[in-house]
Amino acid sequence: MSFTIDRRTLIAAAAMTAAGCMPAVAQDYPSEPITIVVGYAAGGGTDASIRAMAAPLAEILGERVLVQNVGGAGGGVAAVRVSAAEPDGYTLLATTSSTFSLEPLVQQTVYSDSDFTHIATVVQFQGAVFAPASAPFDNYEEMIAHLKETGRPLKHANYFQLDKLLMDYIAKKEGIQVDFVPVNGGNGAVQAVLSGSVDTAYSGGSWSPHTQSGEAKPIFATSYERLVFAPELQSMKDLGYDIGTTSYITISAPAGTPEEVVNKLSDALKQVTADEAMTEMGQKRFMEVQHWGPQETVEIINFEIESFKEMFEATR
Numbered sequence: 001m002s003f004t005i006d007r008r009t010l011i012a013a014a015a016m017t018a019a020g021c022m023p024a025v026a027q028d029y030p031s032e033p034i035t036i037v038v039g040y041a042a043g044g045g046t047d048a049s050i051r052a053m054a055a056p057l058a059e060i061l062g063e064r065v066l067v068q069n070v071g072g073a074g075g076g077v078a079a080v081r082v083s084a085a086e087p088d089g090y091t092l093l094a095t096t097s098s099t100f101s102l103e104p105l106v107q108q109t110v111y112s113d114s115d116f117t118h119i120a121t122v123v124q125f126q127g128a129v130f131a132p133a134s135a136p137f138d139n140y141e142e143m144i145a146h147l148k149e150t151g152r153p154l155k156h157a158n159y160f161q162l163d164k165l166l167m168d169y170i171a172k173k174e175g176i177q178v179d180f181v182p183v184n185g186g187n188g189a190v191q192a193v194l195s196g197s198v199d200t201a202y203s204g205g206s207w208s209p210h211t212q213s214g215e216a217k218p219i220f221a222t223s224y225e226r227l228v229f230a231p232e233l234q235s236m237k238d239l240g241y242d243i244g245t246t247s248y249i250t251i252s253a254p255a256g257t258p259e260e261v262v263n264k265l266s267d268a269l270k271q272v273t274a275d276e277a278m279t280e281m282g283q284k285r286f287m288e289v290q291h292w293g294p295q296e297t298v299e300i301i302n303f304e305i306e307s308f309k310e311m312f313e314a315t316r
Contacts, residue, residue, distance in 0.1 A: 029089055029261050033064040036251070037082050039075030039095030040159075044186025045205045045287055046249050049123050050094045052281050053272050060268045071185055074160035075099030076109055083115040087256035089265060096204075097121070097248040097297075098162045101304035105312055106161045113301060116252040119262050120269045121292035121300055123249035123282065125204030126229050127222040129163075132196050133215055140220040140239055143200070144174050153177035155199045157192040159185050163202035165308065166222055166245050168315045173241075190216075204247055205286035222246075229286045243311055250297055266293050 036054065040046045051067050058065040070078040075095035085091035093116065100113040137143040147154055154171075158164050158180040171178045183192050189201035193216050200219060201207075208229075210216040221233040224244025236244040251269065253262060272278060273291040282289035292300065 029264060030061050030063040032090060033066055034058075034061070034090050034092065035066045035068055036092045036094050037078045038067060038069045039071065039078035039093065039099055040069070041071040041185035041187060042069050043206075045123075045125060045203070045285055046094060046096060046186070048206075048285060049249055049281070049287065049289070052278060053122065053269070056272045056275055056278075057268055060271055061264075073107075073109075074103045074162070076103050076111065079109075079111045079115075082252070083111045083254055085254050087117070087254040087258075089253060089257055089261035091254070092119070092265075093252045094249060095252075096125075096160070096162070097250050097301055097304055098160065098308075100250070100252075100301050102161050102165065102308045105305070105308055106165065113305075115255050117255050117257045117262055118294055118297040118301070119251045119253055120266045120294065121248045121250050121297045122269055122273050122289065124288040124290060125247045125249075126208075126227045126286040126288065127202060127204045127245060127247060128207055128227070128230065128233060129200050129202050129219045129222060130193060130207040130211060130216050131200045131219050132193050133217055134196065135199060135217065137219070138217060140234060143219055144176065147176045148174075153179040155179050155181055155197075157181050157183045157189040157198040157201035159183050159189055162245055162247055163222070165311055165315065166202070169243070169311050172315055208286035209284070227286070228288055229283065243307065248292075248300060250301070252297075262294055266291075 036050055038047050038050050047069060054065040054067050070081055078093055078095060079099055082091055082093035103109055104112055137146045156167050156178050164180060167178045181198050183189050186203050186206050189203055190206055192198045193201045211218050218233055221227045221235045223235055223246045224237050226235045227233055270291040273289050278289045
């Protein structure tokens with residue numbers, strides 16, 4: 001009998017060693033607080049979305065979920081920090097998909113997409129360019145006509161590479177000049193518009209409350225197709241472009257994070273995004289809350305990489 005017990009114990013131990021003890025890790029996970037590092041400053045759409053998801057995610061997982069803002073370099077500063085963390089599922093990165101698809105294309109980065117295991121995509125932004133209520137134009141055509149008539153550059157608030165690439169692309173096509181004014185995150189872009197210190201800014205959804213209040217006005221959607229929550233806005237397709245920019249919020253872990261942990265997190269996030277309160281939050285901020293799993297997130301990022309390459313080459 002003792003031999004049988006020992007033999008079974010040895011077989012079980014060998015099997016667990018061969019599997020890297022992953023099932024045990026998944027069963028025990030999480031056993032301590034999880035930190036989600038947000039790649040942008042507080043106040044923007046990415047920050048608001050993750051903070052809204054933190055409490056219900058903690059309830060599902062049974063552990064605290066902490067949110068930490070580490071802005072800079074279009075999510076790149078946070079990406080570097082998380083990529084160096086232990087791949088155990090306790091340090092996650094929440095940023096926009098462009099951190100992986102665009103930033104490494106337009107500037108030298110010390111991280112790459114391969115440094116991460118993608119867990120889920122949880123939000124699709126409803127991106128638009130907006131302007132102060134006092135701006136002397138109400139739409140894209142009027143904006144271009146005004147700039148050509150006055151001969152002055154467009155002052156555009158800029159906080160990451162996505163809108164810079166888009167506005168560079170537009171400037172090249174339309175024969176105008178754009179001066180970029182650096183701001184700190186989406187909240188900084190909104191404040192720059194409301195203060196009248198810039199002509200335009202891009203936002204993935206935080207523009208909505210201010211255009212509804214009359215403090216600002218939307219000029220055009222940056223997506224190829226019209227926006228779900230603002231279908232009256234002209235899209236890039238409407239304006240004669242073959243491209244468009246749609247950004248997403250992704251949640252990722254350091255490469256090498258156990259698959260079982262990744263799936264457990266993705267399943268929990270699927271429950272969170274299906275919650276009615278999250279849907280309402282998204283609608284208020286003009287952001288479509290939805291869940292795309294690990295493989296779908298990889299496909300989204302790969303598609304963006306090809307699209308941004310085309311835009312980048314066209315502006316060179």
